Amino acid sequence: MLRQPPTSPLLSLPGAVPAEGRDEGVAAHYGDLFREQRALAAGTGLVDLSHRGIVTVTGDDRLGWLHLLLTQAVSDLPPGRATEALILSANGHIEHALYLVDDGETVWAHVEPGTQEALIGYLESMKFFYRVEVADRTDDFAVVHLPAGSIADVPDGVAVRETSYGRDLFLPRADLAAYAGSNGPLAGIWAYEALRVEGHRPRLGFETDHRTIPHEIGLIGTAVHLQKGCYRGQETVARVHNLGKPPRRMVFLHLDGSDVHLPPHGTPIRLKADGEEGRQLGFVTTAVRHHELGPIALALVKRNVPVDAELLAGATAAAQEVVVEA
Numbered sequence: 001m002l003r004q005p006p007t008s009p010l011l012s013l014p015g016a017v018p019a020e021g022r023d024e025g026v027a028a029h030y031g032d033l034f035r036e037q038r039a040l041a042a043g044t045g046l047v048d049l050s051h052r053g054i055v056t057v058t059g060d061d062r063l064g065w066l067h068l069l070l071t072q073a074v075s076d077l078p079p080g081r082a083t084e085a086l087i088l089s090a091n092g093h094i095e096h097a098l099y100l101v102d103d104g105e106t107v108w109a110h111v112e113p114g115t116q117e118a119l120i121g122y123l124e125s126m127k128f129f130y131r132v133e134v135a136d137r138t139d140d141f142a143v144v145h146l147p148a149g150s151i152a153d154v155p156d157g158v159a160v161r162e163t164s165y166g167r168d169l170f171l172p173r174a175d176l177a178a179y180a181g182s183n184g185p186l187a188g189i190w191a192y193e194a195l196r197v198e199g200h201r202p203r204l205g206f207e208t209d210h211r212t213i214p215h216e217i218g219l220i221g222t223a224v225h226l227q228k229g230c231y232r233g234q235e236t237v238a239r240v241h242n243l244g245k246p247p248r249r250m251v252f253l254h255l256d257g258s259d260v261h262l263p264p265h266g267t268p269i270r271l272k273a274d275g276e277e278g279r280q281l282g283f284v285t286t287a288v289r290h291h292e293l294g295p296i297a298l299a300l301v302k303r304n305v306p307v308d309a310e311l312l313a314g315a316t317a318a319a320q321e322v323v324v325e326a
Contacts, residue, residue, distance in 0.1 A: 006142075007025050008026045008027070009177045010180055024051065025050070025113065030187070033191060037187070047192045049143040053136070053138050054116070054143065055136060056135045057107040058107075064130075069231060071214065071231060080101065080104075081102075088232055096118075096119050097203075097204040116136050116138055137170075141171060141172060143170060145167070165199060200298070202217040206286045212300075215237075218323055224237060245326075249326060251301055251321065252296065252320065252321040252322075253298070253311070255313060256316050263314045267287075268313075269282040269311055275312070284299045284313050284314075297313065
């Protein structure tokens with residue numbers, strides 16, 4: 001069972017509508033989804049991601065030790081450089097996704113809500129003689145996202161992951177309300193998710209299931225380093241990269257805007273020509289409403305689905321764009 005995430009104090013603000021499901025604990029929106037999206041796209045405001053798990057690793061061996069366990073090369077990771085990495089099963093299936101940065105003394109990583117305990121359990125089992133300490137800091141710190149272009153101040157001493165789409169701050173949880181009050185406007189998780197889908201960025205538990213391998217969702221090169229040494233699941237990664245193709249591929253969908261409801265996670269994908277009773281070729285992973293593009297989605301489909309095929313997401317017509325090459 002996933003641990004219940006802390007409830008954000010920002011949910012008590014006027015207009016805040018609580019998110020549900022995996023994002024329970026933060027606001028879905030604050031009353032105007034498209035305004036919030038436009039603010040983020042313009043580089044203003046912030047997103048409360050305080051429901052995400054936070055794990056730290058300290059000790060002299062932290063980077064070399066993590067290098068042995070993760071799909072990413074981090075043994076020489078410079079302080080302040082953001083990266084992302086996976087932990088795979090022995091068969092190469094994705095088990096954990098870490099978004100991390102080293103501040104020179106500590107590796108800070110945020111992970112999907114409620115998954116930190118299982119991650120820490122695995123890391124603790126792999127410590128052996130290495131000089132490392134692993135800690136769950138979720139109760140003490142909160143992730144705050146500032147969009148690309150934001151000029152909001154970052155408090156001294158706060159670890160920061162800076163990426164092409166924004167900055168993630170590991171803010172003391174006690175400072176969350178005050179910081180948000182000084183650096184608004186606030187945007188809910190729905191606005192953040194809409195820009196994530198637009199950017200084709202997969203999310204653990206949404207674009208993944210129990211058999212997803214990194215190649216299927218476009219993580220080779222971003223979260224998986226192909227020239228580093230061995231790690232659990234590395235044989236599958238190398239074999240698929242060198243000798244074959246992944247069985248599925250992630251696609252970006254433009255959905256028919258005349259439908260009132262978005263297709264939920266798991267909605268079957270079929271060929272439009274075959275109709276709603278046709279053979280299932282995949283499923284919707286995340287569907288959102290975008291302030292410019294309208295209803296859009298990410299989905300996983302079989303690799304051999306023609307890249308120009310018109311699709312159905314449930315009963316909704318969908319045109320696909322290639323994200324992962326067939």
